[in-house]
Amino acid sequence: xxxxxxxxxxxxxxxxxxxxxxxxxxxxxxxxxxxxxxxxxxxxxxxxxxxxxxxxxxxxxxxxxxxxxxxxxxxxxxxxxxxxxxxxxxxxxxxxxxxxxxxxxxxxxxxxxxxxxxxxxxxxxxxxxxxxxxxxxxxxxxxxxxxxxxxxxxxxxxxxxxxxxxxxxxxxxxxxxxxxxxxxxxxxxxxxxxxxxxxxxxxxxxxxxxxxxxxxxxxxxxxxxxxxxxxxxxxxxxxxxxxxxxxxxxxxxxxxxxxxxxxxxxxxxxxxxxxxxxxxxxxxxxxxxxxxxxxxxxxxxxxxxxxxxxxxxxxxxxxxxxxxxxxxxxxxxxxxxxxxxxxxxxxxxxxxxxxxxxxxxxxxxxxxxxxxxxxxxxxxxxxxxxxxxxxxxxxxxxxxxxxxxxxxxxxxxxxxxxxxxxxxxxxxxxxxxxxxxxxxxxxxxxxxxxxxxxxxxxxxxxxxxxxxxxxxxxxxxxxxxxxxxxxxxxxxxxxxxxxxxxxxxxxxxxxxxxxxxxxxxxxxxxxxxxxxxxxxxxxxxxxxxxxxxxxxxxxxxxxxxxxxxxxxxxxxxxxxxxxxxxxxxxxxxxxxxxxxxxxxxxxxxxxxxxxxxxxxxxxx
Amino acid sequence: xxxxxxxxxxxxxxxxxxxxxxxxxxxxxxxxxxxxxxxxxxxxxxxxxxxxxxxxxxxxxxxxxxxxxxxxxxxxxxxxxxxxxxxxxxxxxxxxxxxxxxxxxxxxxxxxxxxxxxxxxxxxxxxxxxxxxxxxxxxxxxxxxxxxxxxxxxxxxxxxxxxxxxxxxxxxxxxxxxxxxxxx
Numbered sequence: 127x128x129x130x131x132x133x134x135x136x137x138x139x140x141x142x143x144x145x146x147x148x149x150x151x152x153x154x155x156x157x158x159x160x161x162x163x164x165x166x167x168x169x170x171x172x173x174x175x176x177x178x179x180x181x182x183x184x185x186x187x188x189x190x191x192x193x194x195x196x197x198x199x200x201x202x203x204x205x206x207x208x209x210x211x212x213x214x215x216x217x218x219x220x221x222x223x224x225x226x227x228x229x230x231x232x233x234x235x236x237x238x239x240x241x242x243x244x245x246x247x248x249x250x251x252x253x254x255x256x257x258x259x260x261x262x263x264x265x266x267x268x269x270x271x272x273x274x275x276x277x278x279x280x281x282x283x284x285x286x287x288x289x290x291x292x293x294x295x296x297x298x299x300x301x302x303x304x305x306x307x308x309x310x311x312x313x314x315x316x317x318x319x320x321x322x323x324x325x326x327x328x329x330x331x332x333x334x335x336x337x338x339x340x341x342x343x344x345x346x347x348x349x350x351x352x353x354x355x356x357x358x359x360x361x362x363x364x365x366x367x368x369x370x371x372x373x374x375x376x377x378x379x380x381x382x383x384x385x386x387x388x389x390x391x392x393x394x395x396x397x398x399x400x401x402x403x404x405x406x407x408x409x410x411x412x413x414x415x416x417x418x419x420x421x422x423x424x425x426x427x428x429x430x431x432x433x434x435x436x437x438x439x440x441x442x443x444x445x446x447x448x449x450x451x452x453x454x455x456x457x458x459x460x461x462x463x464x465x466x467x468x469x470x471x472x473x474x475x476x477x478x479x480x481x482x483x484x485x486x487x488x489x490x491x492x493x494x495x496x497x498x499x500x501x502x503x504x505x506x507x508x509x510x511x512x513x514x515x516x517x518x519x520x521x522x523x524x525x526x527x528x529x530x531x532x533x534x535x536x537x538x539x540x541x542x543x544x545x546x547x548x549x550x551x552x553x554x555x556x557x558x559x560x561x562x563x564x565x566x567x568x569x570x571x572x573x574x575x576x577x578x579x580x581x582x583x584x585x586x587x588x589x590x591x592x593x594x595x596x597x598x599x600x601x602x603x604x605x606x607x608x609x610x611x612x613x614x615x616x617x618x619x620x621x622x623x624x625x626x627x628x629x630x631x632x633x634x635x636x637x638x639x640x641x642x643x644x645x646x647x648x649x650x651x652x653x654x655x656x657x658x659x660x661x662x663x664x665x666x667x668x669x670x671x672x673x674x675x676x677x678x679x680x681x682x683x684x685x686x687x688x689x690x691x692x693x694x695x696x697x698x699x700x701x702x703x704x705x706x707x708x709x710x711x712x713x714x715x716x717x718x719x720x721x722x723x724x725x726x727x728x729x730x731x732x733x734x735x736x737x738x739x740x741x742x743x744x745x746x
Numbered sequence: 747x748x749x750x751x752x753x754x755x756x757x758x759x760x761x762x763x764x765x766x767x768x769x770x771x772x773x774x775x776x777x778x779x780x781x782x783x784x785x786x787x788x789x790x791x792x793x794x795x796x797x798x799x800x801x802x803x804x805x806x807x808x809x810x811x812x813x814x815x816x817x818x819x820x821x822x823x824x825x826x827x828x829x830x831x832x833x834x835x836x837x838x839x840x841x842x843x844x845x846x847x848x849x850x851x852x853x854x855x856x857x858x859x860x861x862x863x864x865x866x867x868x869x870x871x872x873x874x875x876x877x878x879x880x881x882x883x884x885x886x887x888x889x890x891x892x893x894x895x896x897x898x899x900x901x902x903x904x905x906x907x908x909x910x911x912x913x914x915x916x917x918x919x920x921x922x923x924x925x926x927x928x929x930x
Contacts, residue, residue, distance in 0.1 A: 147812070147820065152886035156864075160884050163861045164774030165781060167794050172769055174795045179765070179802055 479745040487737020489531035489557030531557035553640040560631040564624035589728040637669035656700040664692045692718040708743040757805045776822045783826035797822040875910035
């Protein structure tokens with residue numbers, strides 16, 4: 127065999143990942159034996175390929191029914207599909223019914239309004255005044271509305287309805303339509319605009335095609351001799367154009383129907399007569415008024431307006447599934463590049479996600495006494511036990527116990543690369559804790575089992591309450607021990623001592639709005655299971671702290687900083703069964719970087735928060 | 747039938763129908779390739795699946811500089827080799843040329859045998875021999891190339907090939923007089 131013994135890849139085909147092309151010559155016998163060999167792979171291969179590709183694709187609807195290959199889930203997909211189809215059909219039926227009902231009600235209301243508006247002017251027994259000039263169309267509308275109100279006929283709301291329902295009668299009688307439009311030139315532009323804008327322009331849709339045609343025929347005879355129309359020039363108008371004109375013809379034709387007394391009476395449009403014969407006697411052919419040059423000019427002026435009213439053809443709705451064309455015909459190269467460019471750009475970009483979750487954690491504000499030198503209020507109380515000597519100060523201490531905390535969080539993640547993501551969001555943290563604090567000495571005289579003793583002021587409540595101007599008043603105890611209202615604010619500085627041996631637990635309920643900004647590094651971002659490491663900062667916006675269920679300290683009370691910053695770190699395990707949905711379980715730790723209380727406050731607090739967060743993520 | 751360019755373009759656009767067509771057109775041949783390298787049919791199917799996933803994910807890298815089938819086969823071979831490397835079958839191969847030039851060429855014999863029998867013969871080879879034999883005799887790689895691919899020495903590649911060929915010759919000679927059912 128003639129083989130090249132050099133490992134050459136002089137012209138390696140691009141995109142051959144890992145394996146260079148062979149530079150030798152295969153054994154012709156063996157190569158030919160296997161060259162065209164083919165074996166049908168198991169069916170599961172393609173399903174597995176699809177499953178893996180689905181994780182990369184963008185489409186997909188249901189989060190839980192699109193990936194599992196088991197038969198039960200496949201069956202579940204069928205059931206879900208059938209259920210979804212039934213639901214959609216039900217919704218569609220309901221929507222159609224609702225729409226029809228609304229349309230019916232709206233038209234009836236319009237007809238009733240019209241009836242109320244014209245009742246004084248037109249009564250069934252009194253012939254209306256002749257409609258002349260610019261009020262002709264109004265009269266028509268009124269009369270039609272009146273007829274609608276009387277007969278209960280459902281009128282279309284606009285010319286579009288007419289065109290949608292009206293058969294192509296206009297094509298049968300183009301001369302009629304055109305001539306009537308020409309006659310309409312006598313009407314003013316106001317009439318036209320009113321016709322165009324009025325939702326209550328009423329034209330009987332119950333008149334059958336034959337009736338309409340016959341009516342138009344009568345009009346045809348009436349106005350044919352004197353009209354200057356497109357039809358006269360043997361130029362049939364487009365169907366849509368004529369449909370618009372049909373609307374005019376139907377609204378205008380009554381103007382030319384004379385009354386028995388010789389006046390121009392606007393007769394009510396019939397509802398659904400048994401035949402056009404009932405209408406025929408009412409139609410009297412009369413010579414049309416002479417068309418003046420002004421009318422012709424006006425007609426020419428109005429023609430574009432009329433044409434602009436041409437009804438667009440309604441989109442055809444295909445019943446059932448439309449055919450899906452997977453391959454489009456070959457596009458020009460430029461269009462193909464335009465089409466492919468965004469996709470290739472998208473391919474390299476990871477998808478953002480949003481997340482909603484809840485965290486349960488251990489919250490410890492780590493409350494402690496601030497060094498006495500920082501207490502401004504002690505300057506006014508030289509006799510204060512806290513400052514009177516160096517000894518007692520360190521002995522008074524606060525002990526903070528961790529409590530539970532619940533946080534609701536919404537966050538968004540914007541991938542920076544395959545592994546790196548920047549995350550932010552907003553959350554509401556409600557954390558509880560208990561501060562063990564020495565009891566004010568004045569409370570020691572009370573009965574140990576009494577409620578007064580249980581609610582006795584403590585060093586902590588005094589420190590916080592004093593700063594918040596909400597000194598806890600224990601009137602019974604204070605009264606017994608010489609505390610006065612004016613002295614309450616500075617009670618703890620004027621008191622001689624707090625009993626270090628008697629410690630009460632003071633409940634605290636903190637509320638923060640948290641705005642984290644984190645950076646995460648995720649391992650295996652394209653797999654079902656991902657592990658991410660988080661680190662970042664959290665801005666804690668202080669909302670309130672309820673101390674001992676008695677003192678509610680808010681931001682404006684001057685005790686707590688409005689915004690504090692905490693560092694955060696954590697680890698998150700993400701399960702992503704679907705390309706759009708995932709569930710995450712994260713363990714996080716937060717440590718405030720500085721005290722959440724202001725420097726002038728006698729206590730300091732450096733909250734710690736450690737817990738787990740469960741969230742559901744939606745990937746785009 | 748759609749041409750390859752249209753298929754490739756469809757696959758680049760993540761068109762599932764085009765991907766399906768490409769799969770249906772080449773899956774049989776690639777599965778045969780996988781079965782030549784992987785003895786277990788289930789594992790071969792897994793390799794085939796991974797190969798196609800790679801193909802669809804890296805379709806942008808194919809620039810029609812070689813036949814599409816050749817490109818697909820190399821990806822399948824690469825995936826199969828990667829699968830084989832997990833079990834490190836090439837670590838214990840020696841370069842003792844114990845069966846070099848054992849038997850003459852068998853070109854006159856092979857055309858009379860059907861594919862399934864030949865595949866069985868190849869699959870019965872030890873994994874190392876099987877891999878080297880496939881790469882050298884069927885794919886046309888040189889021994890230096892095989893050495894680089896498998897992380898073995900060139901001498902080991904040669905010895906494994908000759909060993910494989912010897913074993914195949916022995917089987918052919920042993921079976922042919924009595925196994926007439928293998929004839930196509």
